[in-house]
Amino acid sequence: MDRDELIKIAESNVLPHYAIVSEIREKEPKIIVKGKGAKIYDIDDKEYIDGLSILWTVNIGHGRQDIIDALKEQLEKINYASLFGGYFNEPAIKLADKLAKITPSNLKTSFFISGGSEAVESAIKFVRQYWAIKGFPEKKKIISRRESYHGVTYGALSATGLRTYRQPFEPLLPFFLHVSPPYCYRCDFNKTKETCNVECAKQIKDLIFYEGAKTIAAIIMEPVMSAAGALVPPKKYFETVQEIARENKIIIIADEVINAWGRCGDLFASTIFGLDPDIMVFGKGITSGYAPLGAMIVKEDLFEAFTDVMFVHGHTFGGHCLSTTAALKNIELIESEKLYLRAKEKGEKLGKLLKELTKHKRVGDVRGIGFHWAIEYVKDKETKERIPSNIKFAMKVEEAAFKRGLYLCRASVDKTYIAPPLVIEDEDIEKIVEILDESIDEVSRSVEI
Ligand SMILES: Cc1ncc(COP(=O)(O)O)c(C=O)c1O
Incomplete structure (x- = not known):
């Protein structure tokens, strides 16, 4: 089955979990085909950092022999x-x-x-x-x-x-x-x-x-x-x-x-x-x-x-x-491999970097522990007024991040979750935050609330 055939079938014959079919068709389904460590690759062999362990799942990383x-x-x-x-x-x-x-x-x-x-x-x-x-x-x-x-x-x-x-x-x-x-x-x-x-x-x-x-x-x-x-x-x-x-x-x-x-x-x-x-x-x-x-x-x-x-x-x-x-x-x-200790130590670094994202006007809160973090977006930082759900702010950040090589999964309308595999390297931790920084900036500029 070639690439286009797979995409066509995904659009029509696979009922997705927690996703709207018309929105998928608008942008084309994203098909993940392989993974190694904290990296995954799509059908076009483009590389992504797995920022969510797919769904808070792949703790030890992909492709472990x-x-x-x-x-x-x-x-x-x-x-x-x-x-x-x-x-x-x-x-x-x-x-x-x-x-x-x-x-x-x-x-x-x-x-x-x-x-x-x-x-x-x-x-x-x-x-x-x-x-x-x-x-x-x-x-x-x-x-x-x-x-x-x-x-x-x-x-x-x-x-x-x-x-x-x-x-x-x-x-x-x-x-x-x-x-x-x-x-x-x-x-x-x-x-x-x-x-x-x-x-x-x-x-x-x-x-x-x-x-x-x-x-x-x-x-x-x-x-x-x-x-x-x-x-x-x-x-x-x-x-x-x-x-x-x-x-x-x-x-x-x-x-x-x-x-x-x-x-x-x-x-x-x-x-x-x-x-x-x-x-x-x-x-x-x-x-x-x-x-x-x-x-x-x-x-x-x-x-x-x-x-x-x-x-x-x-x-x-x-x-x-x-x-x-x-x-x-x-x-x-x-x-x-004492991966829990790795999550504890490197998670502190991830958290520290993520907290710098509160400089963005739509980032109300950054919180978490270990390799389990979230960013909550708000309409107004002073009043903490929520971003209307129809804006789908976090989903837009997810799209912007995916374009830049970071997989996050569209899990919420006003929150971005960050939970990489526990084997992730320092440079990829930094890259996650760099991509998020750019993506939040792009969405904040382009979306009127
Ligand atoms: C805390 C918690 N409990 C239960 C579940 C359900 O697990 P599953 O999706 O494997 O049915 C989830 C799924 O995300 C979860 O986050």
């Missing part, structure tokens, strides 16, 4: 063996062992699925069934934060707190409650860094009191809220949330789908913020995208409740041999 070899070796043995009905496969067992050893606290037993939404979905179903087994069937409600993204399947979407994603599919599931996010740039309580008393965390206590603790099953949170634009919470936030959850016998689910596997400067972001979750969910970087995998790991006491009762849940491809093999090798590489 160790993973390719491990996958080949596994394929020579068996391609697929499920985890249904008491049967297991070898790499899934080894991965479960690895996760039990490296996750914090006494997180112990893993459930494997194919991606982040399925992991969140599994956690929601798990906590509801857990409380029913324990004799508290009325403990069903799930608390999450506004502006959060936890995935797209009905349970995960019901936990998601972004209106645009929710609205077309309403009514969503009942018994999902949303509280204020720790969005310091736009504090719901009009507090500043100096006056903040983690009111957003304390709001959870009021909500629990109003709803009744005996009706709340769990709270699900990303340590660093990604879709909202790399929201790093205030120091006392998780300490307070954790205290409230423990007092009220509420299970804490940490959504580490983006945050984990070195992205924030440690293997798990929960560790950075002193969060001790009862359940952690993973996706994306658990395999660095070499195969699709999601995972949920639960603490020992939660698992014990299911000794004589079946968890009524399963997916055909959950724990696929290739995915678990990819995860094992991926984790081995992250550990042996």
Whole structure:
């Protein structure tokens, strides 16, 4: 199939994820065909810096031979063996062992699925069934934060707190409650860094009191809220949330789908913020995208409740041999190359350079941690008035950056996310910021708001 044929088919026969077909046709679909390290190449062999690890996923970088070899070796043995009905496969067992050893606290037993939404979905179903087994069937409600993204399947979407994603599919599931996010740039309580008393965390206590603790099953949170634009919470936030959850016998689910596997400067972001979750969910970087995998790991006491009762849940491809093999090798590489430390050290440099972009009149805020950053654009810096969504400012920046050799993906209307592979070199970090500088300048000049 030649280039033009591929483009024609992409325009008409592939329904894109989160993109408008007419807009794609206007500019031509962008087809990525290969990658190496922190670089990717399109169908015309043009090189780009991968500024988002494709989708916060390719943590160890593209084209790693160790993973390719491990996958080949596994394929020579068996391609697929499920985890249904008491049967297991070898790499899934080894991965479960690895996760039990490296996750914090006494997180112990893993459930494997194919991606982040399925992991969140599994956690929601798990906590509801857990409380029913324990004799508290009325403990069903799930608390999450506004502006959060936890995935797209009905349970995960019901936990998601972004209106645009929710609205077309309403009514969503009942018994999902949303509280204020720790969005310091736009504090719901009009507090500043100096006056903040983690009111957003304390709001959870009021909500629990109003709803009744005996009706709340769990709270699900990303340590660093990604879709909202790399929201790093205030120091006392998780300490307070954790205290409230423990007092009220509420299970804490940490959504580490983006945050984990070195992205924030440690293997798990929960560790950075002193969060001790009862359940952690993973996706994306658990395999660095070499195969699709999601995972949920639960603490020992939660698992014990299911000794004589079946968890009524399963997916055909959950724990696929290739995915678990990819995860094992991926984790081995992250550990042996200490890529989390690289994200921590080099992420500081990236952040420092990105913060210089606040010189632009439309850049309201730059925030993040490790290799997990975001730029938020505003109409007015003084009032923080949002840029109208129909302007699609961030998408225009993405286009301008792509022309200049930086891949960012059009993930939001008013935020640019920057999350490169953890193996990125210094000169490419500098180049990312240079390209962003020029691209923001170009869009600021050309777009009237
Ligand atoms: C925090 C978080 N949770 C869950 C998901 C859903 O993962 P997936 O797209 O693999 O279903 C995402 C996806 O971006 C995410 O960012």
